[in-house]
Amino acid sequence: MTNSSKAASKGAALAKKTNNQISKILYWIFVGIIIIVAIIPALSSLDIALPFRIYSVQTGSMEPAIKVGDLIFIKEEGNYKEGDIVTFFSGTGKSRTVMTHRITESNTDDTYTTKGDANTVTDVDTVLKKDILGKYFFKIPLLGYPINFVRTPLGFLILIFIPSIIIGYEEVRKIKDEILLKRNTP
Numbered sequence: 001m002t003n004s005s006k007a008a009s010k011g012a013a014l015a016k017k018t019n020n021q022i023s024k025i026l027y028w029i030f031v032g033i034i035i036i037v038a039i040i041p042a043l044s045s046l047d048i049a050l051p052f053r054i055y056s057v058q059t060g061s062m063e064p065a066i067k068v069g070d071l072i073f074i075k076e077e078g079n080y081k082e083g084d085i086v087t088f089f090s091g092t093g094k095s096r097t098v099m100t101h102r103i104t105e106s107n108t109d110d111t112y113t114t115k116g117d118a119n120t121v122t123d124v125d126t127v128l129k130k131d132i133l134g135k136y137f138f139k140i141p142l143l144g145y146p147i148n149f150v151r152t153p154l155g156f157l158i159l160i161f162i163p164s165i166i167i168g169y170e171e172v173r174k175i176k177d178e179i180l181l182k183r184n185t186p
Contacts, residue, residue, distance in 0.1 A: 027170065034163045037146050040071070051075060053134055055087060055098065056144030061116030062100060066136070071143040072100060074134035082106055085136035086114070088127045099123075100136060 040054055052075045060068050065085065074087045080103055087100040101114035104122055111126035149155035 027166070031163065031167070034159060037150055038159055040143075040147050052137075053087070055100065056147045057100065058148075059116075061118050062102070063118045065102075065117050066100065066139060067141065069142050069144045069148075071140040071147060072136055073138040074100075074136050076132075076134040080106075080112065080129070080132060080135060086112070086127075087133045087136065088114070089131040089133070090123070090125065090127070098133065 052073050055072050055074065057066055057068055057070045057072060062085070066072060072087070080086055082103050082105060084103045085100060086103055087098060090097050090099045099114075101116045101119075101123060103112045104115045105113040107113060107126060109126075111128055112132070113122050114127055115122040146155075150159050
């Protein structure tokens, strides 16, 4: 073998090794993202005692401060004041929903008047202090979209099915490589 062919062989081996390392890194980044996207809905829908709660924004009522698709973090506080953005229960019975709006007024009857920044009028119903889940303190833009998708039946299946196939494939490939290595080793 000539020096140039030895160098080419070493270069090809190095390129293969580098590609393999890049593939492993990308694989683990993908798995990490899937795990994060799977954990966030669980954290926000289960009643786990954490110092914060996580919600995905569904409407544009708080734009430009908070946009549709943002993932917002809220934490419970003892007192709320005018200007605070709060997440609260609105409505009763089956129409009870979670909303995030800004407090425009603290009322004397221990309720709050709220309004979405993009809305022209205040909310019809005032909010009781006990119905406030917490005050907004942080957001991750656009992360609400994949979180919302994961909550759908299709999203849940894809979250479980695709990673399972990828991980299963990788494990079968590793087992096959080990078997071939043992057969070729004297």
